[in-house]
Amino acid sequence: MLMRGSHVIAESAIRAGCRFYxxxxxxxxxxxxxxxxxxxxxxxxxxxxxxxxEIAAINMVLGAAMTGARAMTSSSxxxxxxxQEGISFLAASELPAVIINTMRGGPGLGNIAPAQxxxxxxxxxxxxxxxxxxxxxxxxxxxxxxxxxxxxxxxDRYRSPVIILIDGMMGQxxxxxxxxxPIDPRSLPPKSYILNGxxxxxxxxxxxxxxxxxxxxxxxxxxxxxxESITRDLILHESYLTNDANLVVIxxxxxxxxxxxxxxxxxxxxxxxxxxxPISLYPFPxxxxxxxxxxxxxFLVFEMSTGQMVEDVKLSLEGxxxxxxxxxxxxxxxxxxxxxKVISSLYYRQNLEEEQ
Amino acid sequence: xxxxxxxxxxxxxxxxRSEYFSAGHRACQxxxxxLAVRLIxxxxxxxxxxxxxxxxxxxxxxMYPTTAWGLPWIHVAFENAAAVGSGVExxxxxxxxxxxxxxxxxxTVAMAGDGGTMDIGLQALSGAMERGHxxxxxxxxxxxxxxxxxxxxxxxxxxxxxxxxxAGKLSYGQKTWKKNMPEIMVAHRVPYVATVCxxxxxxxxxxxxxxxxxxxxxxxxxxxxxxxxxRAASELTIALGRLVVETxxxxxxxxxxxxxxxxxxxxxxxxxxxxxKHQGRFRHLTPDVIEMIQQGVYHEYNKxxxxxDNLHAWSELRKKPHAR
Numbered sequence: 001m002l003m004r005g006s007h008v009i010a011e012s013a014i015r016a017g018c019r020f021y022x023x024x025x026x027x028x029x030x031x032x033x034x035x036x037x038x039x040x041x042x043x044x045x046x047x048x049x050x051x052x053x054e055i056a057a058i059n060m061v062l063g064a065a066m067t068g069a070r071a072m073t074s075s076s077x078x079x080x081x082x083x084q085e086g087i088s089f090l091a092a093s094e095l096p097a098v099i100i101n102t103m104r105g106g107p108g109l110g111n112i113a114p115a116q117x118x119x120x121x122x123x124x125x126x127x128x129x130x131x132x133x134x135x136x137x138x139x140x141x142x143x144x145x146x147x148x149x150x151x152x153x154x155x156d157r158y159r160s161p162v163i164i165l166i167d168g169m170m171g172q173x174x175x176x177x178x179x180x181x182p183i184d185p186r187s188l189p190p191k192s193y194i195l196n197g198x199x200x201x202x203x204x205x206x207x208x209x210x211x212x213x214x215x216x217x218x219x220x221x222x223x224x225x226x227x228e229s230i231t232r233d234l235i236l237h238e239s240y241l242t243n244d245a246n247l248v249v250i251x252x253x254x255x256x257x258x259x260x261x262x263x264x265x266x267x268x269x270x271x272x273x274x275x276x277x278p279i280s281l282y283p284f285p286x287x288x289x290x291x292x293x294x295x296x297x298x299f300l301v302f303e304m305s306t307g308q309m310v311e312d313v314k315l316s317l318e319g320x321x322x323x324x325x326x327x328x329x330x331x332x333x334x335x336x337x338x339x340x341k342v343i344s345s346l347y348y349r350q351n352l353e354e355e356q
Numbered sequence: 357x358x359x360x361x362x363x364x365x366x367x368x369x370x371x372x373r374s375e376y377f378s379a380g381h382r383a384c385q386x387x388x389x390x391l392a393v394r395l396i397x398x399x400x401x402x403x404x405x406x407x408x409x410x411x412x413x414x415x416x417x418x419m420y421p422t423t424a425w426g427l428p429w430i431h432v433a434f435e436n437a438a439a440v441g442s443g444v445e446x447x448x449x450x451x452x453x454x455x456x457x458x459x460x461x462x463x464t465v466a467m468a469g470d471g472g473t474m475d476i477g478l479q480a481l482s483g484a485m486e487r488g489h490x491x492x493x494x495x496x497x498x499x500x501x502x503x504x505x506x507x508x509x510x511x512x513x514x515x516x517x518x519x520x521x522x523a524g525k526l527s528y529g530q531k532t533w534k535k536n537m538p539e540i541m542v543a544h545r546v547p548y549v550a551t552v553c554x555x556x557x558x559x560x561x562x563x564x565x566x567x568x569x570x571x572x573x574x575x576x577x578x579x580x581x582x583x584x585x586x587r588a589a590s591e592l593t594i595a596l597g598r599l600v601v602e603t604x605x606x607x608x609x610x611x612x613x614x615x616x617x618x619x620x621x622x623x624x625x626x627x628x629x630x631x632x633k634h635q636g637r638f639r640h641l642t643p644d645v646i647e648m649i650q651q652g653v654y655h656e657y658n659k660x661x662x663x664x665d666n667l668h669a670w671s672e673l674r675k676k677p678h679a680r
Contacts, residue, residue: 023520025471025504030519033507037520041527050508050520053435053476078433109410109433 058086074100088127092208096155105331113331114167141175236279245274261336386590388581399564409437409468441466470511555597587636
């Protein structure tokens with residue numbers, strides 16, 4: 001089916017059993033909210049709410065998650081800033097939720113063009129306290145469908161907020177997609193923690209306030225153990241032409257697609273360049289990068305920001321290889337031509353054509 | 357040419373001829389909001405600072421590096437025009453007190469759309485009104501989130517179809533009544549609350565001038581026709597602004613010190629159908645929904661009439677502690 005990215009995510013979410021959606025207008029993610037308004041009306045047990053603010057929307061999702069529903073909200077960069085308190089509460093209360101961030105140029109109100117400046121906010125916690133959200137970064141229509149389903153599964157399995165990072169380009173671009181098979185949310189395993197009345201059983205409670213410092217420490221370590229198991233199980237990445245590469249470009253989302261086009265061009269010129277595309281940004285595919293560094297001595301990180309993921313790449317490599325960076329912040333979409341020039345000039349400057 | 361000459365003769369006495377909101381902004385054809393802002397700026401004059409929330413008005417008037425604003429103007433986030441306005445007012449007051457700036461009255465004005473006033477901005481607005489800042493807040497109400505592509509807000513009227521309250525087989529569109537924002541402001545006991553519409557320019561100018569003179573918080577609710585979002589012909593902007601008043605859907609009144617007064621009062625109310633039929637957002641409505649809207653309008657209008665007839669100014673109540 002030929003669909004635009006934001007519609008793909010919305011439709012895939014409903015098919016993945018999402019029965020609660022709360023949104024608030026902000027460009028460039030309105031198509032998702034609008035699609036949900038129409039599509040959820042047709043699903044008998046689904047609820048669509050246009051909230052009065054982003055803060056209300058994320059906390060409605062928190063409420064819906066407490067009742068056991070698969071719940072989702074979506075917004076764009078400034079809206080995500082408002083949602084951070086709610087995301088911190090979701091993480092602390094160990095509640096599942098899926099949050100779509102259609103990133104735009106920032107900081108401040110910025111603009112509405114595609115950008116990747118929210119990497120830190122998404123992967124490093126973003127709100128207050130010691131926590132992480134699982135962060136997935138699709139780079140095609142099909143991946144948006146698949147990762148949306150995966151996001152709901154991971155959210156339930158790890159009882160954690162999951163953020164899908166896209167940008168206006170991913171959201172607007174129309175591509176052929178095979179949509180996932182719809183599932184009946186009633187077929188999902190029952191959740192042991194939900195609040196749904198207390199008839200014939202003791203009442204439960206969900207909270208994130210733990211005043212006793214030792215209990216709070218234990219809760220923090222418990223969350224940390226969860227993140228360690230997520231890091232073990234959930235890493236996703238794509239390698240493209242890395243086997244014989246002297247230089248590997250690392251990029252995600254829209255930037256990775258541009259980089260791929262650039263690599264095709266420089267390969268035609270005989271340059272041995274590959275691409276490593278992290279699909280999960282948290283957990284970060286550290287192992288794959290370390291593995292590559294046994295052969296590859298030069299990495300080029302390309303981001304549509306002033307350089308955020310590049311820090312994770314450097315932390316992964318711990319000095320094993322050289323890390324170069326090229327960034328275009330503020331909503332500039334580079335052309336593959338531009339990136340191929342960046343790649344080739346770096347390639348020749350580092351004399352990589354002589355390496356074997 | 358004759359008409360222009362007449363304008364010079366008569367209208368110049370009523371409206372300031374200097375322009376503070378210039379042509380060349382990027383509003384849609386027939387934008388009621390741009391018209392309103394132009395008039396509002398005339399009434400406010402040069403000694404003004406405006407804090408403008410995100411929305412149509414900010415986007416169309418300040419596309420970097422150009423600006424349509426001839427008045428000091430700051431663009432802020434969606435939720436905080438009233439809070440930033442509070443800060444501007446308090447800051448000016450402090451600087452005046454310390455003698456750092458000349459001791460003259462500069463009016464602080466906060467502007468936001470219906471979403472920035474009634475939805476996400478309500479908390480900040482309520483706080484500013486309650487604290488009693490010398491702040492004029494103007495809501496430019498075009499009855500939906502037009503800037504992001506016509507999503508419903510709590511200012512969207514019953515029955516209107518928007519992208520997030522779509523009309524179809526399962527729904528007749530917006531299913532809640534429009535939030536009564538002026539009443540919420542009156543409940544904050546602010547000294548001056550008024551409703552305006554640029555189709556009644558002199559009424560608008562008078563009210564903004566009056567609000568400007570108020571020492572304390574004031575609230576003006578401006579009904580702004582949006583041909584794009586309402587799916588209406590752009591040449592109908594003025595006509596729709598008049599019809600909404602003539603049908604009683606949006607009565608023009610002011611509340612001074614708790615005393616209600618109609619400023620424009622139609623002899624008899626026209627049926628709401630006259631107003632609804634020009635707009636694509638209401639095209640799907642069936643006679644029974646129109647009748648429900650009609651009854652809703654009568655109900656609200658009668659409530660307002662009752663207040664106009666019976667409520668006293670708060671200062672009078674203080675003189676008669678046991679009145680009523």
